[in-house]
Amino acid sequence: QQQVKQSPQSLIVQKGGISIINCAYENTAFDYFPWYQQFPGKGPALLIAIRPDVSEKKEGRFTISFNKSAKQFSLHIMDSQPGDSATYFCAGGTGNQFYFGTGTSLTVIP
Amino acid sequence: EPEVTQTPSHQVTQMGQEVILRCVPISNHLYFYWYRQILGQKVEFLVSFYNNEISEKSEIFDDQFSVERPDGSNFTLKIRSTKLEDSAMYFCASGGSQREFLDTQYFGPGTRLTVL
Numbered sequence: 056q057q058q059v060k061q062s063p064q065s066l067i068v069q070k071g072g073i074s075i076i077n078c079a080y081e082n083t084a085f086d087y088f089p090w091y092q093q094f095p096g097k098g099p100a101l102l103i104a105i106r107p108d109v110s111e112k113k114e115g116r117f118t119i120s121f122n123k124s125a126k127q128f129s130l131h132i133m134d135s136q137p138g139d140s141a142t143y144f145c146a147g148g149t150g151n152q153f154y155f156g157t158g159t160s161l162t163v164i165p
Numbered sequence: 166e167p168e169v170t171q172t173p174s175h176q177v178t179q180m181g182q183e184v185i186l187r188c189v190p191i192s193n194h195l196y197f198y199w200y201r202q203i204l205g206q207k208v209e210f211l212v213s214f215y216n217n218e219i220s221e222k223s224e225i226f227d228d229q230f231s232v233e234r235p236d237g238s239n240f241t242l243k244i245r246s247t248k249l250e251d252s253a254m255y256f257c258a259s260g261g262s263q264r265e266f267l268d269t270q271y272f273g274p275g276t277r278l279t280v281l
Binding site: 100101104156 | 169196200206207208209210213215220221223256258269270271272273274275
């Protein structure tokens, strides 16, 4: 079964626009929700993460919104830039085991 | 900045052969992980390792797979008899230099395994 569902599969945004990627999880025992950014040929790199005791976390242009009751969380990229073009993965889990979403390919058009 | 390294970057092997993928985690990390990513698909958890033993493993991590930390720096994944469907990118990750940072995992660049 898919523990973490992610949408959309691909996203095209104009430079300066807002990119929004959504995820939903199944297991209420999950206590950590990271987002990873992956460029072609590279490993995933941690972008930002949140725990379920907060509803929002912001780091620069990146914001996670978390809705514990709906078991959903999302990544917002403000003022999207061409350099943000990459694949983004959400994940959820506990200390030793994480489940990744299927990924969103983001393209930011100049 | 410290980083996770992996060797080789690309491994080609014949079906049925054994392969060993190597990783050097970040030096003060205590938790080690292997993930795989089939081309164009999501990252899948294989196994986590702490205190010289497996902490968690997924259903993918069957008897054909094993992990080892042979010395103070390396962390290896062995696939005993490779199958065509083992072809994927294999990522090593490490994390947890302190208990409160347990969940942050740092990924290596990956080893692309091609089974012919």
